[in-house]
Amino acid sequence: xxxxxxxxxxxxxxxxxxxxxxxxxxxxxxxxxxxxxxxxxxxxxxxxxxxxxxxxxxxxxxxx
Numbered sequence: 881x882x883x884x885x886x887x888x889x890x891x892x893x894x895x896x897x898x899x900x901x902x903x904x905x906x907x908x909x910x911x912x913x914x915x916x917x918x919x920x921x922x923x924x925x926x927x928x929x930x931x932x933x934x935x936x937x938x939x940x941x942x943x944x
């Protein structure tokens with residue numbers, strides 16, 4: 881799961897996620913959404929991945 885966790889120049893980890901095709905128009909045609917777990921420590925960021933994925937899935941399901 882941590883293979884999808886990337887690090888920005890500032891040291892903050894982020895989680896890129898593909899935007900579902902049905903939702904891309906709402907995001908200006910973007911294909912990828914970036915979620916910041918809010919951690920500078922890799923182990924802490926890895927621990928936060930499941931909560932980030934759940935939050936993104938809920939957000940997309942709420943959108944018409």
